[in-house]
């Protein structure tokens with residue numbers, strides 16, 4: 001049997017990793033500014049994280065959701081404290097797609113409606129490109145046949161209002177910062193408008209913080225910059241530093257009932273131990289403040305470099321837009337400078353490093369980039 005070939009892979013076989021670095025089977029050490037697609041939040045192989053998982057393996061390892069697992073409550077408690085969303089309730093699952101899917105189910109159950117409004121990159125307003133192409137395929141796949149989804153351009157309050165007025169929309173789902181498609185940041189006033197419109201038209205506001213969450217933006221959740229209170233927040237990726245887990249944070253006004261949602265593996269002991277370790281390290285080592293400081297430094301230094309068309313982002317979620325496709329530049333960064341980066345679309349490099357990235361490590365990237373862009 002062969003693997004179903006869906007991933008364009010970098011030609012690197014990692015064998016060990018530490019902090020912001022990965023070492024491959026040939027002993028080459030790479031600076032990891034991609035974090036396995038934003039999953040490495042506290043850094044690779046953190047001793048506290050490893051200890052927490054090993055302890056759990058020695059105890060019970062895994063059991064499903066048919067008995068009390070005290071780690072789930074501990075996780076909910078710590079997540080509430082650090083995020084400032086103490087009053088919300090937590091449903092645990094295993095991935096980002098599942099978190100979004102469950103969030104949409106909840107919205108649909110409690111409103112009795114089905115249609116969903118989501119956002120894609122606002123190419124030229126409400127063109128067929130903006131409507132037909134989603135920046136987040138997982139939203140589309142989660143919606144599948146059960147929901148009808150309408151994609152609108154970002155930051156267009158009137159367009160949202162026109163859809164919500166029709167009365168059949170159960171949820172508006174939006175990323176705190178759009179990951180794929182260009183690291184686009186919704187305006188604060190737009191998020192506030194969404195909250196107001198959702199309340200007016202009995203529709204749930206879902207903030208997808210799967211990529212932008214858990215400190216990456218320099219705040220716990222990116223939406224907190226806009227001072228809103230979403231009905232539902234989804235999280236995954238960095239939540240357990242690579243251990244599969246997803247979470248749906250649900251406003252206390254939405255009441256659960258037995259059987260409303262469910263997951264065999266969701267919130268298993270190992271995943272909870274890994275997720276708790278992440279929160280403990282973020283807290284103890286002030287990683288959110290670090291993401292803000294190193295991120296601000298990177299953003300301002302990147303904006304000084306000639307040859308970059310635009311620099312967008314917040315904290316350690318950064319997009320560098322170029323006039324032409326970035327594939328050759330990324331290959332040089334990887335092969336000549338030994339630096340991992342990601343893409344956001346063909347012309348945009350996406351940086352999603354561990355939240356512990358230091359100024360010195362950021363400097364390594366800046367120097368490498370400058371030397372590759374020099375005429």
Ligand SMILES: Cc1ncc(COP(=O)(O)O)c(C=O)c1O
Pocket residue numbers: 095096097098100136138175179180208209210211212236237
């Ligand atoms: C914003 C956003 N939401 C949801 C997902 C889906 O997460 P997962 O791959 O864990 O299912 C992703 C993954 O890239 C994402 O970036």
